[in-house]
Amino acid sequence: NGYTLYDNYGDIFTQYFNREVIWSRPAPGAFGDGGIDREMNPRSANGYGSITPLQELVDDYEMKATGLSIKDPASGYIPQRPYDGRDPRFYATILYPGATWKGKVLDPNGADAPRSGQIATNYWPRKYLLPSVDLFAGTGGSDRKWVLIRTAELYLNYAEAQNEAAGPAAEVYDALNAIRSRAGMPGISGGTKETLRENIRHERRIELALEDHRFWDVRRWKTAQQADNTEVHGVAVTGTGNVSYSYPVIEKRV
Numbered sequence: 001n002g003y004t005l006y007d008n009y010g011d012i013f014t015q016y017f018n019r020e021v022i023w024s025r026p027a028p029g030a031f032g033d034g035g036i037d038r039e040m041n042p043r044s045a046n047g048y049g050s051i052t053p054l055q056e057l058v059d060d061y062e063m064k065a066t067g068l069s070i071k072d073p074a075s076g077y078i079p080q081r082p083y084d085g086r087d088p089r090f091y092a093t094i095l096y097p098g099a100t101w102k103g104k105v106l107d108p109n110g111a112d113a114p115r116s117g118q119i120a121t122n123y124w125p126r127k128y129l130l131p132s133v134d135l136f137a138g139t140g141g142s143d144r145k146w147v148l149i150r151t152a153e154l155y156l157n158y159a160e161a162q163n164e165a166a167g168p169a170a171e172v173y174d175a176l177n178a179i180r181s182r183a184g185m186p187g188i189s190g191g192t193k194e195t196l197r198e199n200i201r202h203e204r205r206i207e208l209a210l211e212d213h214r215f216w217d218v219r220r221w222k223t224a225q226q227a228d229n230t231e232v233h234g235v236a237v238t239g240t241g242n243v244s245y246s247y248p249v250i251e252k253r254v
Helices: 036-040 055-059 088-093 151-166 170-183 193-207 214-220
Strands: 021-026 145-150 231-233 236-238 244-246 249-252
Touching: 055 231, 145 151, 151 170, 151 193, 170 193, 193 214
Parallel strands: none
Antiparallel strands: 021 145, 231 249, 236 244
């Protein structure tokens, strides 16, 4: 019926009409308390910084060149440059210290420091946000929708169900790799039903990040006691120029 994987991942969430989005609802307006941009933007952009992605999510984005986890010694990950060379969906989903946003470099020790008493990981959402929105002037807003169901989720649902029913097969890899290819990531091949299950679950975490799926997925998989019963971390940046990074615990979740 004309629904497809849209070429540009980031644009799916900022266009009011998009042929990947099957079901959606209007998002809150850009300005004022409760507005999508006001709540999600960093403080240097006159936002509240209320939404704060976890270090654990950041760590799950693979390296673009190799398609490997940053925990793999062969991945090409450099701890002193942790945000270089990651899955392109990382840059479309999360703003991080040192990123440039609306002409400013994000600084959690300066203009983007959290408010007093605010729990903050020093990461901010990028998904759904428009660079054109000026929260100081109250201009540049554009209608967007919260995505409830989109074509990529159907690919992932199909891949998961088919793997559970019949194990690895070409149609499972085709569905999974269509999504990875759209993002500019290397394809996945080979492996057992169990390893492919983990690949599919990882792909859901990345592709659908900040879209209200993860909470339900880990319960459906009966893994919530492991996924959610743990310490979670943020990032702290020390120094200027050649900075260093540490990853403090921000919450002990039970």
